[in-house]
Amino acid sequence: MEHHTIGLTLKVWRQKNNKAKGQFETFNVKNISTEMSFLEMFDVLNEQLVAENKEPVAFDHDCREGICGACSMYINGRAHGPWHNTTTCQLHMREYKDGDTIVVEPWRANSFPVLKDLIVDRSSFDRIIQAGGYISVNTGNAVDANSLPIEKHRADESFAAAACIGCGACVAACPNASAMLFVSAKVSHLALLPQGDPERKIRSVNMIEQMDKEGFGSCTNIGACEAECPKGISLENIARLNREYLGAVFSGDSQNA
Amino acid sequence: MSWKHSFSTSIGKKLQMSFTGLFLILFLLVHCYVNAQIFWNDGGAKFNEAAHFMGNNFLIRTTEIGLFAFLILHIVQGLALWAKNRSRRSVRYQVTAGNKTSPWYRRSMGLLGTLILLFLIIHLSKFWIPNRYAQTFGSGELNLYTRMREEFSITWVVLFYLGGCIALAWHLVHGFYSSLQTLGLTTHKYKKMINGIGIGFSIIVPLVFALMPLAFYLNWII
Known part of the structure; x- marks a missing residue:
């Protein structure tokens, strides 16, 4: 691919802290290599701001190789930008043309309060996991990994659900700010394996209750989450979560929940 | 977990929408079948016979009460969900994805639903x-066939019914x-399979309904 440099206009959300009222600020960046990732482009912008003695834009990032889920940016109306199955760090500047204007916003959901600029607090996800995304394991020596036979197909499906990196793009993209795709992935990867069986009846109920408590919207099966998920988590997981929930509330032995 | 609790979580509310919606889908099927009797073009004999049965059978009249209860639940719960879901994002996006993601x-x-x-x-x-x-209070059942013919000779009524059928079709495509x-x-x-049946249902049922006012308006049936 031919390498060249471009100049861009960025409209970025700036917000001092959780309490402050934010607003958009416009920046111009020049000499952006088309080989750069979107985050590297932001690094260039921040270096420019530091040199000008201005406050750099705060944004979340960690691994920069598409597996940690930190880089939450809502780019021109799309979670993680326009590419499918891609996190912001894997979005590259060859997507853009010289002179383009890009609007960058933080994830917008009441359950993801903005901490600063583009950084949001996603600890609501952690609390949902704590409510039920665990399994009981006996203490003592680790058992042999092959002692429990698991059908290949189930293992694959479970693995596909476990690919969820908890980035929150599903919530950001959902018109209802619902966390159902996230919760369904977390319930699914355990529900498909024998290790997940002991807490099965209380897991879906407890996690859904925590999800509601955190103030996420409810799912209306729109499917924007699936379209924007960087890990390709399928809506079939939401169907499975619904089945798990039905199984739990209709079976009559979920008093603990 | 109590029944009330089971149906009041976010999935529980979805279940309410689902159960009531499926019941309304069943109702549409029956309503469509009964009303399609006008297409025999027999001056409404078969249709009025069916309408008389539907209006006087004890079981059906009892189910009618349930139908209204489910309908009201579907409307109230639907509007409440809409309002609640909207409130979950107080600060809205400057740029939205629109039809690119859904x-x-x-x-x-x-x-x-509101249009319907x-x-x-x-x-x-x-x-x-x-x-x-x-x-109940008057001189007995009306001749609904005659009434349909009268109503569907008025242009705005026919257009309004066609609009209703279009809204219903789109609502069903997702609802089913x-x-x-x-x-x-x-x-x-x-x-x-579910997608196929859903789309088929969403096209056929509203289309048959839409043909009813059209058939009277365009004098396809007398």
Whole structure:
């Protein structure tokens, strides 16, 4: 691919802290290599701001190789930008043309309060996991990994659900700010394996209750989450979560929940 | 977990929408079948016979009460969900994805439902209410076939009914699939089948309904 440099206009959300009222600020960046990732482009912008003695834009990032889920940016109306199955760090500047204007916003959901600029607090996800995304394991020596036979197909499906990196793009993209795709992935990867069986009846109920408590919207099966998920988590997981929930509330032995 | 609790979580509310929606889908099927009797073009004999049965059978009249209860639950719960879901994002996006990540009708169930509700108010005030009133307090059942012919000779009424059918079709395209997704039935094996049946149902039933006012208006039937 031919390498060249471009100049861009960025409209970025700036917000001092959780309490402050934010607003958009416009920046111009020049000499952006088309080989750069979107985050590297932001690094260039921040270096420019530091040199000008201005406050750099705060944004979340960690691994920069598409597996940690930190880089939450809502780019021109799309979670993680326009590419499918891609996190912001894997979005590259060859997507853009010289002179383009890009609007960058933080994830917008009441359950993801903005901490600063583009950084949001996603600890609501952690609390949902704590409510039920665990399994009981006996203490003592680790058992042999092959002692429990698991059908290949189930293992694959479970693995596909476990690919969820908890980035929150599903919530950001959902018109209802619902966390159902996230919760369904977390319930699914355990529900498909024998290790997940002991807490099965209380897991879906407890996690859904925590999800509601955190103030996420409810799912209306729109499917924007699936379209924007960087890990390709399928809506079939939401169907499975619904089945798990039905199984739990209709079976009559979920008093603990 | 109590029954009340089971149905009041976010999935529980979805289940309410799903169960009531599926019941309304069943109702549409019966309503469509009964009304399609006008197409025998026999001056309404077969239709009036069916309408008489539906209006006088004890079981059906009892189910009618359930139908209204489910309808009201579907409307109230639907509007409440719409309002609640909207409130979950106080600061809205400057730029939105629009149709790039989801088709418009999936995001517009509240709007489509409200349009159907408006249609329903006019529709009931034209047929169901006057007929039940006459049946209970007046001189007995109305000749609904004659009434249809009268109503559907008015241009705005026909256009209004066509609009109602279009709103219903789009509402059903998502509603049919969505109700079964909520019940967890849209697995890999069944997803295509459910989508196919859903789209077929959403086209055929509203189309047959739409043909009714058109048939009278264009004098296809007498």
